[in-house]
Amino acid sequence: MKAAITRTDSALILAGGKGARIGYDKKELVLDGVRVIDKLIGALRTSFDQLIVSSNTPFEREGVVTVHDELGAGPLAGIFSALKVCTSEYLYVTACDMPFISLEYIEKLKEIILQHDVEAVVTRRKDGFLEPFNAFYKASCADTIREQLAAGEYKIGYLLKKLNLHIIDAVSEDMFFNINYREDLDDAQLRRMMGG
Numbered sequence: 001m002k003a004a005i006t007r008t009d010s011a012l013i014l015a016g017g018k019g020a021r022i023g024y025d026k027k028e029l030v031l032d033g034v035r036v037i038d039k040l041i042g043a044l045r046t047s048f049d050q051l052i053v054s055s056n057t058p059f060e061r062e063g064v065v066t067v068h069d070e071l072g073a074g075p076l077a078g079i080f081s082a083l084k085v086c087t088s089e090y091l092y093v094t095a096c097d098m099p100f101i102s103l104e105y106i107e108k109l110k111e112i113i114l115q116h117d118v119e120a121v122v123t124r125r126k127d128g129f130l131e132p133f134n135a136f137y138k139a140s141c142a143d144t145i146r147e148q149l150a151a152g153e154y155k156i157g158y159l160l161k162k163l164n165l166h167i168i169d170a171v172s173e174d175m176f177f178n179i180n181y182r183e184d185l186d187d188a189q190l191r192r193m194m195g196g
Contacts, residue, residue: 007089008110008136011048012082013040015055015096016069021180025057026097029179031188036179037096044094047103050087053096054078074154075132076145083142090136097179098133099188105175109136112166119163125170132156134175137163 015027015037022029029036037053041061044051053059054069054077065085069078075095083091090113094101109121113136122135144162148154170176179188 008092008113009048009088010050010052010082010086010090011044011092011094012052012054012079012086013037013044013094013096014075014078014133015053015059016075016078017095017097022182022184026179027055027057027059029097029099029185031099031185036099039099040094040096040101043101043103044092047106048092052082052085052091054081073149074156076154076156076159077149079137079156080142080145080149083137083139083145086139088139090138092136093133095133095178098175098177099179100174100177101134102172102175105134105171108168112168116166118166120160121166121168122160123170123176124167125173125176130157130160130165130167131170131176132160133178 017026027035027037041051041064050065051063052065052067053061054067056068059066067078067081067085069081079093092106112121119138119141120135123131125131141163145159148159177188179185
């Protein structure tokens with residue numbers, strides 16, 4: 001059942017990376033016999049009306065909006081492209097190599113947005129790092145991102161320093177686990193078996 005929150009009905013899956021470290025397009029990552037991006041789409045459909053995928057290669061799914069981010073500009077450009085087509089006030093952002101999103105956690109972030117007037121809701125991991133994914137960004141952030149991209153600053157960390165953030169502490173690190181190397185797939189399988 002979809003949450004009755006009209007301000008947060010759009011979600012983005014970042015899928016524009018080259019996959020250089022793992023050796024192939026990350027949209028082709030498979031876990032438990034199913035592509036991770038397909039699992040993400042299936043899960044996010046239960047919480048969001050608009051699904052967006054940013055990709056530098058062709059990607060088509062029924063009911064999914066595909067946007068192109070400039071190759072080499074990184075995930076920040078993907079977020080910018082998605083914010084331009086986003087139909088809600090806030091955009092949820094995850095990546096196609098993050099298999100362990102939590103719908104319960106997403107609903108918690110939505111509730112925070114209802115209570116606070118902020119530009120982004122992000123998580124502080126146990127190591128103190130602010131996690132830019134599995135987060136919400138306000139559509140108005142597009143102007144700040146445009147300026148940053150024009151200045152050649154492609155790191156999301158720079159963006160977070162400029163925004164009015166609401167920060168929460170991580171309960172589970174699994175939801176921020178991402179697959180960069182082939183051995184990460186084995187780790188992901190182990191985490192899945194342990195309930196990740």
